[in-house]
Amino acid sequence: MSPARRLCALLAAAALLAGCAREPEARRYSFLAMGTVVELSLHGVPEALAERAHRALEADFAYMEATWHAWRPGALGRVNTLLATGHWFSAAPSVLPLIVEGRALARATGGLFDPGIGRLVALWGFHGDDPGGERPPPPEEEIAKLVAARPSILDLEVEGIRVRSRNPAVRLDFGAFAKGLAVDRAVERLRRMGVANALVNAGGDLRVLGRHGERPWRIGIRAPRGGGILAALEAADGEAIFTSGDYERYFTWRSRRYHHILDPRTGRPARGLVSVTVVHDDGSEADAYATALFVAGPRGWAALAARLGLRQVLVVDEQGRLHATPEMARRLRIVARPAPPLEVVELPATGARNRGEGE
Amino acid sequence: MRLRPTPADLLAFAAAAALLAALHLHAWGGGGPVVTARVETPAGTRLLPLDRPGTYRVRGALGESVLEVRDGAVRFVDSPCRSKICVRSGWARGAGELVACLPNGIVVTLTGPGGEYDAINF
Amino acid sequence: MKAPATGQAAPPRDTPLRPEREDVRVAALAALAVALHVLEAALPSPVPGMKPGLANVVTLLVLVRFGWRPAAWVTALRVLVSGLVLGTFLSPTFLLSAGGAAAALAALALAARCPGRGFSPLGLGLVAAMAHMGGQLLVAWALFVPHPAVALLAAPLMTAAAAFGTLSGIIAWRILAQEEATEQA
The missing domain is CATH 1.20.5 (Single alpha-helices involved in coiled-coils or other helix-helix interfaces)
Known part of the structure; x- marks a missing residue:
């Protein structure tokens, strides 16, 4: 065989092999929980274990949904009723960790993420399953009244299992980080069950374990204004990818969009950004921080990300332009066409991350 | 010559x-093999192969949702929900993608070979 | 690439005046190619992207008679000048055209290296046209619409490319045969 012929034969063989050698697919399950679709993908897991894992997660999510629901009777619903009294009471052990974690996150984000604004969420009508459509925003004076009361989860006093609120306006709504916490717990549960390779996706917010066989898990980030996938990245073991966007829950009134990410300082939907995506090694932090960065807005997000110790952030602004931290830009593959402009934003230098200082 | x-x-x-x-x-x-849309409704599951273009009506918790299949992709054209997040999600194309109308209890997952992504973040 | 068909046509390389002559030749052939390209752009087309690609005949002729390098020059000049003349310079149309031309030239460079008797103008025409269309589709996919419809369009477009490529191969062969006859007469 001449070298040229040999090369041809080699190329042909390679093409054939590439066509045939397809990796086994992951097992996939999906169920409805916490007002969204939860997807579980398992790779290289025997069927019996996979079925068991699926059932366990479905039960866990149902439990978390029931206990953490802010506006239905349940453990958190009871806490919210008792907070209004201003008296000490003992919180259910299922809710207490959320309060402790929520306080730490609120402190770390300077109050831009604050689960204490449950009454604002309710006032804006974002606590139903179908908050959208065409309807007027709440009256100005009612927003102003609630903002003036300055409700914050940091107004709570926690002693052991006993809790009370110094501020009667505080109502807890963990919507902005319950999904993160739930995904963290799901991943932890899978790990304990002996599952090495898994992906848990709770309505677009996800965390991975291990790999998809020979390759890492491949994640597509959806374009916030429709039109398919914006960018792709490969998730490493243990990474959480969370996005907060103005398109998840919103209603419109006189062709203006009112979305669910409320700025605790103004009592209104935060303006300036369309979505914030955070890649981080912790789901609940990723969830809360994505919300906080969104509230911080176009001028504030980078400084806050630096302060929170986040290194991988992607931001889409109202003009459709992308802004990414250097580490994020490096691993991101923009797949939308025409490719939107991408600005790489160096994070300002700052001291060490200050999450979880004293509680 | x-x-x-x-x-x-x-x-x-x-x-x-x-x-x-x-x-x-x-x-x-x-x-x-082609990518198939698995349509889960409160009444049961239905499969739509994406190589057969057409408009499909599925009954949900609130009423009828309308799905369109074209060019190997599926989308919600209409749904009786208020938010219409499902309609605005646009087309779902590759295996592994998902569109849903939660108020109407309809979840469409794409299953099949290949698929570029294991999960979609949004 | 095999030797030029006749000794007379081989460009002598030792005299200082000859390169200029080659430049003139490249320019003249490129002008011909541009004319064909512009003419074709004016023709209506049933499917976007489906064109006979008559300008490719010029590339084939230059390749067979003078080698790959002048052929590449003629093609590059043709794409550039046609883009300027048609006002499509740096537009999507131009990028498609450039991508196709680059792919065709790359394929021809490989084909010219083929061992044995090599390709006749017929095979070269086919290879060039298929590579041209393949390159265009890839550019379209990468730059404009990563949509499965492009993959569906690929079937009819590639078929047309094969047909037109063979046709341009035949035309190139007829011209070469005629030239040979004239030269021998």
Whole structure:
């Protein structure tokens, strides 16, 4: 065989092999929980274990949904009723960790993420399953009244299992980080069950374990204004990818969009950004921080990300332009066409991350 | 100069014929297993192969949702929910993608070979 | 690449005046190619992207008679000048055209290296046209619409490319045969 012929034969063989050698697919399950679709993908897991894992997660999510629901009777619903009294009471052990974690996150984000604004969420009508459509925003004076009361989860006093609120306006709504916490717990549960390779996706917010066989898990980030996938990245073991966007829950009134990410300082939907995506090694932090960065807005997000110790952030602004931290830009593959402009934003230098200082 | 195809010519024509045959097979269906939309409704599950364009009506908790299948992709055209997040989500194309109308209890997952992504973040 | 068909046509390389002559030749052939390209752009087309590609005949002729390098020059000039003349310079149309031309030239460079008797103008025409269309589709996919419809369009477009490529191969062969006859007369 001449070298040229040999090369041809080699190329042909390679093409054939590439066509045939397809990796086994992951097992996939999906169920409805916490007002969204939860997807579980398992790779290289025997069927019996996979079925068991699926059932366990479905039960866990149902439990978390029931206990953490802010506006239905349940453990958190009871806490919210008792907070209004201003008296000490003992919180259910299922809710207490959320309060402790929520306080730490609120402190770390300077109050831009604050689960204490449950009454604002309710006032804006974002606590139903179908908050959208065409309807007027709440009256100005009612927003102003609630903002003036300055409700914050940091107004709570926690002693052991006993809790009370110094501020009667505080109502807890963990919507902005319950999904993160739930995904963290799901991943932890899978790990304990002996599952090495898994992906848990709770309505677009996800965390991975291990790999998809020979390759890492491949994640597509959806374009916030429709039109398919914006960018792709490969998730490493243990990474959480969370996005907060103005398109998840919103209603419109006189062709203006009112979305669910409320700025605790103004009592209104935060303006300036369309979505914030955070890649981080912790789901609940990723969830809360994505919300906080969104509230911080176009001028504030980078400084806050630096302060929170986040290194991988992607931001889409109202003009459709992308802004990414250097580490994020490096691993991101923009797949939308025409490719939107991408600005790489160096994070300002700052001291060490200050999450979880004293509680 | 006589028009006598050389062996290399014949090889090129054979390769071109094979390539064209493969392209046409792929284009006119029969190109292996296709991606299927699994439509879960409160009443049960229904499968829609994405190589069959059309408009499909499925009954949900609130009423009828309308799905459109075209060019190997599926989307919600209408749904009785207020938010219409499902309609605004646009097309779902590759295996692993998902569109849903939660108020109406309808979840559409794409299953099948390949698929570029294991999960979609939004 | 095999030797030029006749000794007379081989460009002598030792005299200082000859390169200029080659430049003139490249320019003249490129002008011909541009004319064909512009003419074709004015023709209506049933499917976007489906064109006979008559300008490719010029590339084939230059390749067979003078080698790959002048052929590449003629093609590059043709794409550039046609883009300027048609006002499509740096537009999507131009990028498609450039991508196709680059792919065709790359394929021809490989084909010219083929061992044995090599390709006749017929095979070269086919290879060039298929590579041209393949390159265009890839550019379209990468730059404009990563949509499965492009993959579906690929079937008819590639078929047309094969047909037109063979046709341009035949035309190139007829011209070469005629030239040969004239030269021998």
